[in-house]
Amino acid sequence: MPKKHKRTWTLGMAKHWKKYKPYARPSKSELTVFERYFRKASRKHGRILILGSTPEFRDLAQKHSLDTYCADISKENFLELRKLMKRKKEAASSEKLIHSDWIKLRTHLRFDLIVGDWAINMIPVKKYNPFLKAVSTHLKDNGFFVHRHGVWYPGDRKKADIKRIVADFRKKHKGEDFYQVKGLDMFRYFWNWKKMHVDFSKYVPGIEELHHKGILNDAEAKDLEFQRPNKTAGLCASMLMKKDFDKKVDNYFKIIKEERSTDLWRKNVPIYVMKVKR
Numbered sequence: 001m002p003k004k005h006k007r008t009w010t011l012g013m014a015k016h017w018k019k020y021k022p023y024a025r026p027s028k029s030e031l032t033v034f035e036r037y038f039r040k041a042s043r044k045h046g047r048i049l050i051l052g053s054t055p056e057f058r059d060l061a062q063k064h065s066l067d068t069y070c071a072d073i074s075k076e077n078f079l080e081l082r083k084l085m086k087r088k089k090e091a092a093s094s095e096k097l098i099h100s101d102w103i104k105l106r107t108h109l110r111f112d113l114i115v116g117d118w119a120i121n122m123i124p125v126k127k128y129n130p131f132l133k134a135v136s137t138h139l140k141d142n143g144f145f146v147h148r149h150g151v152w153y154p155g156d157r158k159k160a161d162i163k164r165i166v167a168d169f170r171k172k173h174k175g176e177d178f179y180q181v182k183g184l185d186m187f188r189y190f191w192n193w194k195k196m197h198v199d200f201s202k203y204v205p206g207i208e209e210l211h212h213k214g215i216l217n218d219a220e221a222k223d224l225e226f227q228r229p230n231k232t233a234g235l236c237a238s239m240l241m242k243k244d245f246d247k248k249v250d251n252y253f254k255i256i257k258e259e260r261s262t263d264l265w266r267k268n269v270p271i272y273v274m275k276v277k278r
Contacts, residue, residue: 010233014053014080019226022180023269026056026117029261030148033271037113037146038064046112049138051102051119051147053077055084058095062087066113068095071105103127105134114139116147118237125196125238128248136252136276145253145274150184151242152268160189162215169220178216178223184268186224187237197238200230252277 017025026034034057041048042064050057050070058081061068068091072078078097082088098107102119114135123131139145165185173181190203204227211221240248249255253274260266 010229011074011076011080013229013233013235014074014077016226016229017055017081018084021177021226023183023263023265024118024227026054026148027261027263029263030271031056031060033259033261034115034146034148035060035064037115037144037273038066040144041066041113044112046143047109049098049109049111049114051114051116051135053081054115054117055081057115057117058082058091059086061095062090069098069109069111070095071098071100071102073099073101075099103130103134105138107138109138110140110143111138112140112143114143114145116145116149118148118150120147121150121237121239122235123238124236125240128240128245129251132248132252139276141276141278143276144256145272145276147272147274148269149245149272150237150239150269151245152239153242156188156268157193160185160191162189162210165189166215166220178220179226180223181264183224184265187239195238196240197236200227200233200235200237204228204231249274 022030038048038060045067047067048061048069050061050068053070053072058068058070062085070078075097082091085091098105100106103123120128120131135145165182169178169182179186186203186207187198190198190206192199207216207221207224207227210216211218216224246255249272254277256273256275259271259273261269261271263269
């Protein structure tokens with residue numbers, strides 16, 4: 001059993017996860033990219049490790065008959081998120097839970113494929129290195145680590161103007177989802193560039209204040225309100241400048257390629273395809 005520690009991904013979030021939408025969850029376009037690597041592992045009758053309990057990845061693993069393991073600190077979340085799967089019955093009799101903190105992951109198993117969806121972004125920057133080290137020790141020499149990860153670029157550091165963000169959305173994206181179009185700009189508006197994270201205990205009240213002041217209209221605020229459980233979970237999301245993140249990855253993995261979806265956020269949310277360095 002893992003030692004007790006402060007959890008940020010609560011059962012409340014798991015129960016609410018059906019209301020989350022891309023890019024918080026992988027999009028159809030992003031899943032198309034991931035599925036290519038599931039197929040590769042399937043040809044070898046491979047074993048897969050999913051970092052967390054992402055329902056979409058678990059469905060792909062069942063579809064391709066992979067020997068499936070999920071590494072999750074919470075058995076409750078693992079079971080709750082199974083309810084969102086299309087192939088939940090098959091999963092119930094085949095997939096296995098490794099009940100562990102990712103950084104403290106210790107198992108004799110080695111995997112043909114390890115996948116993560118914003119997994120690294122859910123931990124503090126100071127823990128990136130031990131996370132990457134732990135993952136690297138569980139990947140086979142010819143296996144792939146495929147991870148959807150948020151990064152910043154130098155131009156993103158300029159001060160975010162909330163009125164300009166909203167005006168641009170209303171002019172160019174009327175009728176679209178405000179979160180999916182401007183979610184990363186809203187992150188930038190509340191971003192702590194010293195700690196390189198957004199703190200949802202400040203972000204969520206900040207969004208509510210912008211709505212109260214009339215800067216965000218009802219529809220725009222509604223597109224963002226699904227994130228409210230992030231506040232009570234004490235959640236922070238971290239992102240580094242891309243060059244800094246790549247340097248950390250280079251200590252443990254060789255970046256084979258960076259895949260891109262067709263989504264609006266594809267520049268800042270690449271899908272890294274990596275192989276372990278030995």
